[in-house]
Amino acid sequence: EDQVTQSPEALRLQEGESSSLNCSYTVSGLRGLFWYRQDPGKGPEFLFTLYSAGEEKEKERLKATLTKKESFLHITAPKPEDSATYLCAVTGGDNYGQNFVFGPGTRLSVLP
Amino acid sequence: GAVVSQHPSWVICKSGTSVKIECRSLDFQATTMFWYRQFPKQSLMLMATSNEGSKATYEQGVEKDKFLINHASLTLSTLTVTSAHPEDSSFYICSAGRGTQHFGDGTRLSIL
Numbered sequence: 001e002d003q004v005t006q007s008p009e010a011l012r013l014q015e016g017e018s019s020s021l022n023c024s025y026t027v028s029g030l031r032g033l034f035w036y037r038q039d040p041g042k043g044p045e046f047l048f049t050l051y052s053a054g055e056e057k058e059k060e061r062l063k064a065t066l067t068k069k070e071s072f073l074h075i076t077a078p079k080p081e082d083s084a085t086y087l088c089a090v091t092g093g094d095n096y097g098q099n100f101v102f103g104p105g106t107r108l109s110v111l112p
Numbered sequence: 113g114a115v116v117s118q119h120p121s122w123v124i125c126k127s128g129t130s131v132k133i134e135c136r137s138l139d140f141q142a143t144t145m146f147w148y149r150q151f152p153k154q155s156l157m158l159m160a161t162s163n164e165g166s167k168a169t170y171e172q173g174v175e176k177d178k179f180l181i182n183h184a185s186l187t188l189s190t191l192t193v194t195s196a197h198p199e200d201s202s203f204y205i206c207s208a209g210r211g212t213q214h215f216g217d218g219t220r221l222s223i224l
Contacts, residue, residue, distance in 0.1 A: 032211065043118070043205045043215035044156070087155060100146070100213055102155045
């Protein structure tokens with residue numbers, strides 16, 4: 001059974017204090033690992049898709065990396081507007097693009 | 113801009129009422145859409161897969177007679193919560209896409 005765990009559950013950073021969020025996964029035949037950002041009362045907003053170990057993607061202060069067992073979302077010099085819940089999801093096997101298995105998320109708070 | 117639109121964003125109604133939620137793909141045709149449920153501070157749980165022109169497939173434990181799904185066109189799927197009760201109160205989110213899933217902004221359902 002596909003599983004996704006995320007750590008830490010919650011993270012509080014000072015503005016400018018860089019850190020990383022972890023997503024560990026177990027899936028048979030990873031087809032894609034996805035990072036989303038979710039603000040309270042909103043649907044998840046797409047950030048990145050990673051397909052194979054060694055792949056990296058960047059967007060503004062965010063950088064996502066992927067290994068065979070986990071993914072990291074690195075946040076460099078975060079700002080208060082980066083505060084949100086960050087969700088990781090995987091899809092694999094014959095279900096590419098179909099059943100997304102989500103992790104529980106990391107609630108990030110960036111204090112000014 | 114948004115590629116998946118969900119309506120309404122917030123519903124409050126009396127117990128026993130049926131509530132319909134719409135999910136539209138704006139920029140593409142979606143033969144498959146997904147419906148999720150999210151409880152406070154928890155991640156998304158897949159409820160069902162909506163298939164255009166055929167019956168939806170439901171996840172284990174989800175009552176298909178309670179949560180009626182209709183996917184009548186390539187851009188619209190609807191979720192009807194029939195005879196809603198307070199325990200059905202939740203945040204319902206839809207998604208669509210090829211590979212990467214894009215999410216609607218969710219519907220907050222409150223049953224009194």
